[in-house]
Amino acid sequence: MHKEEVTCNACGTIVFDKAIFCYQCGNQVKCKNCQEVLVAGARHCIACGVPVQDNQELTPKTFNKIKFKENGEERLYEIEFTNEVGQEIKEVVADLLKNKLGASPEPKLSFTENKIASSLSVAPQVNSVALSQRSEPVEAALRTENPKPKENITVIPEYPHLNDLEVKLDCRENEWLLIYAFYSSGFGSGTFTKDVVWKQYKEKRLTETRFKNLGTNWKSLFKKHICTVKENEFKFTAQGLDKANELLLMATNGSKFPSRSPRKSVIFAQANLNSQRTNPVSRKTAANTIEADEFDVYKNEHKISLEEFFARKKPGTGNPNRIVTIAYYITKINHQEYFTEGNIDFAYRILNLSGKPVHLKQVIINLKNSRIWFQKVLDRGTNGWRLTRQAEIYVEEKLPASRF
Template sequence: MMEENMITQCPNCSKVLPPKKVYFCGGCMTQIRCKVCDDVLEVDDVGCTNCGTLRETKNSTISPGIVNANTFRLHETNSDRTIEATFSDSVGKDLAGILRDFSINNRSKTINATGFNIQQIDSNKSMYEENLKMIDADFSEQETAKINVEKEVKTEEMQSPQYLSLLAIAMKKLPASETEWIVVYSFFASNYGKDLFSKDDLLEKYKESNRLDDSKKSYLSRNITAAVKGGYLNPLATGYSILEDGVTKAKEIISRTSSSPVKKTSAKKSSTETGAGDETSTKKSSRGKKTLKRLNNIDFEPEGKESLKDYFSKYTTVSDSERTLLFINYMQNILEISPITFDHIFTCYDLLNLRVSENLQQTVRNSANTKGWFETTGGVMTLTIKGKNQIRDWNKN
């Protein structure tokens, strides 16, 4: 009985105990007596050394200064041991690190926080690892899902190219002909060259650009045929595909910074004119033709460079389209002339004593539309990528 009266302070937190016999400290809820035999418990003992009863643990009363307390509870099924601790927010943030220490060291550590301790006990490593996985999953599941969604959105945005809308392209009048419009529509209808498309898909693009009318519907097939002949589209059994040259051409049209020059619209069009229904194409007529002249200020036998005659003799040509392609390539890349006009083309024909078309301008325009080797925008000739590839293939042979 004397021993009972001698316990005046809590051996854990030094709080003064009441004069009556108590089993727990009111300050830290540490068990100080065995509830079976009333024997005094040492602060480091797991249980009573007299009867073997395990020490009980209770939720600690929050000490002054601790706010936003968080309770941690760990239950071991093998031995039915229970550990409970109350943490402040600042201590609770380190909970994951503490659990990792449990797993790595295979032992629990004493945790000192605002006046209370969690005693060291032997631990089951596999159980702590399982608990750690569960806690990590609780903390990171929602955050991981959010990050994955953000990554998917960013990846999709990076893979989706940004182009002007069809309405914006129409407002700027970037395509110079209806054939070029068909190429642009095909580019969008094919998902930028990835999918097949149909005539109905093209009509939808006409509507999207606010350009659909009865004339466009009537001449749709002919304009598609012109794009096919130009090497931009490929007709298949179940629809159309846009070729690499078509994709390149569409991107070039969309990237233009200003409106393309509009050709005069003819009231009547010849049935043999390419791209029927094209509101910007000119009529095939001798009326209003420009008189071409030979340019005598150009040296076609330059020193240190190949002459036109020698260059032209290396190739076997069978059409005006092929001859015009060679003339443009020679003047653009060997003589480095810019701009190249119809007068330049006429001069090459005349210099080599070749037969010249009665309407050379229209012949060159038709070649540009059907072959796609060069362009004649504003009466100025420039090679296209397809034309450059044709020259390369010619040189290989």
């Protein structure tokens, strides 16, 4: 009669017919009482209920000994432990030796090799209770000599809700795109997609003018603030994270938004110093608070470029003609609902025009009052200007005529 073979459920070895333990690993495969084959992982026999001997007791444990003698005070550390325990504390011991003896002359060795920058010797099996009693004062000494470094805890700021930002922040449209991307990416910790950011922007900020400039504002972020991970997936650069945190933390702290172009302010101050003959240098900052507000100045199949339009109209060197010509291009050629002081500032820079008014906003207000060229516009916290019909006629008829 063929007898069923019994296989050790620990190592897979086929055991002898009358064997109770595996001859390879020592694992108990049958019940001592009734010879019933044991189920894998069983603690009791399924036939008679007799407890199964724990196989861990059959495995000999290797104990290792560390001796460390400190010169001067003749302080001696001695500890014994198994390989398993040693694996947990070898880093602490190695650091202790490094601090006491200087740089470690040898690489760190595992306890299975029984070496650790000091004499280790294999000892006979010892009583575990006595071992724990001996190790406690030594472990305390190790902790005192070489305390574990404190973990760096990153504190995530409590950023405001997006709805609150509409009230607290007054920033440019490309910066709003940056903010929506920052929230979409888990405050810069992950990636984001263009579709999600654009959807949020359209729900919160979209107007006809902003929609026309959306592509330009989005592309401007790639200069410094965001970069491509793969198709339609992007992440923040280090400079982009700094910029987003600058915007949001200022809103959180309730602080006044700082000037984002200190270098531009220096250029303005130097230009004024050179242009004024004997007048004292003005320390007023009103002109420096205007930030360049970008818009589409380039030629496409539907319109000419700002530079070409400016060349056709020939407004001259007077700021009133220059400003009304730029405003006409923005609202009539570019089809924006209104223009801002930042748009005019940006156009002066793009066209490389000299003599830009120091107090640009005041010049626009004066033209509004004296020539009735502009009307004030307030759009969701953004101050802008709309061209009057009188200003449109002036550009079309008083300046050199052109068709576009």
